[in-house]
Amino acid sequence: MTSDTTQTETVAAQTEALRDLITRARVVLWDFDGPICRLFAGHAADKVADDLVEWLEGRGLHGLLTDEERQSLDPHIVLRALDRRHPGSDLVNELEERLTTEELRATASAMPTPYADPLIRTWKAVGRRMAIATNNSPRVVRTYLEGRDLTACFAPHIYGRTQQLNHLKPDPHCLNRALNAMGSAPSDALMIGDTPSDLYAAKAAGVPFLGYARNERKEKLLRDAGATVTVSSLEPMLTMVRTQA
Known part of the structure; x- marks a missing residue:
C-alpha cells in the first residue's frame, strides 16, 4: 500500500467521521472565541494579559502569580490563578470586570471565522438548536452576535x-447548563471547540467533540489532548449541513 493510498483512506475516514458527527447532532454547542x-484579532490577548498582570x-x-502565570499571555490563566488564591474576593471580581471590559473592546475588531456565519444560519435553518458555551463573558458574546445579526440563532442559550x-x-458546567436548558441528552449534542479545555469539558459532559484548528499548532494541541476529529x-461542514436541508 502506497503512502498516497494511506493518506487518501485517512482523509476518507475523517470525512466520514465528520459526517457522522454532523448527522447525529440535534443540538450544537459552540465555543465562542x-x-x-x-475575538482578539485586532486587540491582542497577550497585551490584555500583560495589562492584567501590571494592574x-x-x-x-x-x-x-507565579512566573509562568505572569508570562502565560492568556488573560484567563491570570484570572483563574488569582481566583484559586482568593476565590470570590472583591479583587477577583474587579479583575474579572476589567477582563470583560477588554473583551467588549475587542468585539469591535473581532474577525469572523471563515464560513462560521453561513454555517450557523444554515444549521439553524435545517432545524438544529444551538447554544454557546464559552469562558468569555456572555455580555461579550451578545455584543458580537448582535453586530453580526446572529443573536436569534442562539438566544437565549448563551452560557459564559x-x-x-x-x-x-x-x-463542564457551561455545557451542562446548556444541555439542561435545552432538554438534550449529551449523546444528541455536538461540541465545537478549538482548545484542549473545550475537549476536556465535552468529555466530562459526555458530549461528542469536533475540534476546529485554524493552524497546525492548534491541531497538534487538540490531537495530543485526544481529539479524533478535527477540521481546519x-x-x-457547511457543505454537509446544506445536504440536510
Missing part, C-alpha cells in the same frame, strides 16, 4: 463566564 470568531503588580500583588470562576472550562476549515 475560535470557532465563531477571533495586580501596581497594587503590590506581584507575589500572587460567571463570578464562579471554578466553573470555567475544562469544567468550516467549509466542508
Whole structure:
C-alpha cells in the first residue's frame, strides 16, 4: 500500500467521521472565541494579559502569580490563578470586570471565522438548536452576535463566564447548563471547540467533540489532548449541513 493510498483512506475516514458527527447532532454547542470568531484579532490577548498582570503588580500583588502565570499571555490563566488564591474576593471580581471590559473592546475588531456565519444560519435553518458555551463573558458574546445579526440563532442559550470562576472550562458546567436548558441528552449534542479545555469539558459532559484548528499548532494541541476529529476549515461542514436541508 502506497503512502498516497494511506493518506487518501485517512482523509476518507475523517470525512466520514465528520459526517457522522454532523448527522447525529440535534443540538450544537459552540465555543465562542475560535470557532465563531477571533475575538482578539485586532486587540491582542497577550497585551490584555500583560495589562492584567501590571494592574495586580501596581497594587503590590506581584507575589500572587507565579512566573509562568505572569508570562502565560492568556488573560484567563491570570484570572483563574488569582481566583484559586482568593476565590470570590472583591479583587477577583474587579479583575474579572476589567477582563470583560477588554473583551467588549475587542468585539469591535473581532474577525469572523471563515464560513462560521453561513454555517450557523444554515444549521439553524435545517432545524438544529444551538447554544454557546464559552469562558468569555456572555455580555461579550451578545455584543458580537448582535453586530453580526446572529443573536436569534442562539438566544437565549448563551452560557459564559460567571463570578464562579471554578466553573470555567475544562469544567463542564457551561455545557451542562446548556444541555439542561435545552432538554438534550449529551449523546444528541455536538461540541465545537478549538482548545484542549473545550475537549476536556465535552468529555466530562459526555458530549461528542469536533475540534476546529485554524493552524497546525492548534491541531497538534487538540490531537495530543485526544481529539479524533478535527477540521481546519468550516467549509466542508457547511457543505454537509446544506445536504440536510
